[in-house]
Amino acid sequence: MRLYSYFRSSASFRVRIALALKKLDYEYAAIQLVKNEQLQPAFRAIAASQLVPALVVDDPAHGEATLTQSLAIIEYLDETFPEPPLLPADALGRARVRAIALDIACEIHPLDNLRVLRYLQRELKVSDDDKDRWYRHWVETGLDVVERGLADHPSTGRFCHGDRPGLADCVLVPQIFNAQRMQCRLDHVPTVMRIFAACMAEPAFAQTQPSACPDAA
Amino acid sequence: MRLYSYFRSSASFRVRIALALKKLDYEYAAIQLVKNEQLQPAFRAIAASQLVPALVVDDPAHGEATLTQSLAIIEYLDETFPEPPLLPADALGRARVRAIALDIACEIHPLDNLRVLRYLQRELKVSDDDKDRWYRHWVETGLDVVERGLADHPSTGRFCHGDRPGLADCVLVPQIFNAQRMQCRLDHVPTVMRIFAACMAEPAFAQTQPSACPDAA
Numbered sequence: 001m002r003l004y005s006y007f008r009s010s011a012s013f014r015v016r017i018a019l020a021l022k023k024l025d026y027e028y029a030a031i032q033l034v035k036n037e038q039l040q041p042a043f044r045a046i047a048a049s050q051l052v053p054a055l056v057v058d059d060p061a062h063g064e065a066t067l068t069q070s071l072a073i074i075e076y077l078d079e080t081f082p083e084p085p086l087l088p089a090d091a092l093g094r095a096r097v098r099a100i101a102l103d104i105a106c107e108i109h110p111l112d113n114l115r116v117l118r119y120l121q122r123e124l125k126v127s128d129d130d131k132d133r134w135y136r137h138w139v140e141t142g143l144d145v146v147e148r149g150l151a152d153h154p155s156t157g158r159f160c161h162g163d164r165p166g167l168a169d170c171v172l173v174p175q176i177f178n179a180q181r182m183q184c185r186l187d188h189v190p191t192v193m194r195i196f197a198a199c200m201a202e203p204a205f206a207q208t209q210p211s212a213c214p215d216a217a
Numbered sequence: 218m219r220l221y222s223y224f225r226s227s228a229s230f231r232v233r234i235a236l237a238l239k240k241l242d243y244e245y246a247a248i249q250l251v252k253n254e255q256l257q258p259a260f261r262a263i264a265a266s267q268l269v270p271a272l273v274v275d276d277p278a279h280g281e282a283t284l285t286q287s288l289a290i291i292e293y294l295d296e297t298f299p300e301p302p303l304l305p306a307d308a309l310g311r312a313r314v315r316a317i318a319l320d321i322a323c324e325i326h327p328l329d330n331l332r333v334l335r336y337l338q339r340e341l342k343v344s345d346d347d348k349d350r351w352y353r354h355w356v357e358t359g360l361d362v363v364e365r366g367l368a369d370h371p372s373t374g375r376f377c378h379g380d381r382p383g384l385a386d387c388v389l390v391p392q393i394f395n396a397q398r399m400q401c402r403l404d405h406v407p408t409v410m411r412i413f414a415a416c417m418a419e420p421a422f423a424q425t426q427p428s429a430c431p432d433a434a
Binding site for chain 2: 105106
């Protein structure tokens with residue numbers, strides 16, 4: 001497998017964690033977002049969206065194929081390499097885990113990614129201060145929703161769902177890295193931060209964090 | 218089942234289509250977003266995210282439960298009521314369908330939903346013209362990505378994946394409704410529009426469209 005990744009891309013980080021939890025080997029192909037490598041024709045031919053991550057797999061049924069969208073990639077990995085499972089066995093548990101992942105992947109992350117921040121600055125002439133305030137607003141209000149879904153829920157364990165890391169944790173941890181880098185407030189989300197600490201004690205998370213990537217600055 | 222929905226919410230529309238494709242009966246509970254009913258304590262107790270849709274189900278294993286996040290809800294429905302399937306049988310096909318759905322649900326829709334547009338206007342003092350330009354920018358560039366993933370792909374059929382409507386179509390059609398309402402350019406996405414027309418010829422899509430909802434203005 002070959003993963004097109006950028007060390008600071010939180011969507012790439014999600015997939016790196018999932019690959020590490022599954023103990024899968026892969027080639028790391030760095031796409032430097034700050035140099036706009038994702039906009040070059042060579043990468044556009046790999047991913048129409050011009051977004052990382054993309055994962056090239058040798059599918060058992062169809063041969064070589066390129067997968068995009070981090071959550072779709074992780075679901076594919078979970079279906080193709082079932083151990084350890086990243087989703088619970090019951091449909092209701094799976095719905096909960098997917099909803100936590102989507103609360104971050106749909107409600108927080110898209111508002112704060114690089115192309116959106118660039119549009120705010122270049123097209124709407126938003127000031128740096130207002131851009132940072134925008135960033136923190138969606139992170140802080142979005143994580144508050146995640147916190148309320150985790151705190152006191154009977155299925156929350158050492159990790160987002162039970163005592164084994166899964167899809168929701170793969171999405172939560174990279175978002176906290178972004179939040180910390182942008183100095184967002186995090187004292188209102190104690191359950192989130194407890195789970196973050198539990199994840200970072202696991203090699204699959206620690207060894208795939210941005211600073212551990214081959215392309216880390 | 219009880220669906221908390223708003224007639225114009227495209228995330229609600231996705232779930233309405235899936236419920237109709239599965240021929241499942243449900244009670245329709247209107248949440249008027251323009252009146253901010255989603256921000257009231259009564260609804261916050263149902264959905265921490267204060268976003269529609271939310272679906273109350275009687276889970277076979279766990280009893281009454283409330284599901285949130287449209288894509289997680291649709292996956293739950295597909296697992297719990299398998300016929301007709303909304304995802305392909307093969308892992309690679311499922312990854313493709315989920316990626317198309319996420320190309321819309323993560324890259325287009327979050328940027329154009331009501332709370333984001335309100336933030337642009339109220340907090341960043343963006344003009345109405347610039348707000349509309351922002352809206353159209355993400356729809357038009359985002360649909361271009363979807364078009365490139367559909368056009369000439371061997372798995373694209375009468376619908377996004379093969380000749381039966383599925384998850385990707387449930388997400389695509391509501392986005393086109395939004396695009397048309399905001400007068401976005403659509404002449405650059407002919408495959409998208411061909412599939413949109415095929416969907417709208419199906420009762421499950423036509424009968425759940427915003428104007429057909431009990432709370433339509």
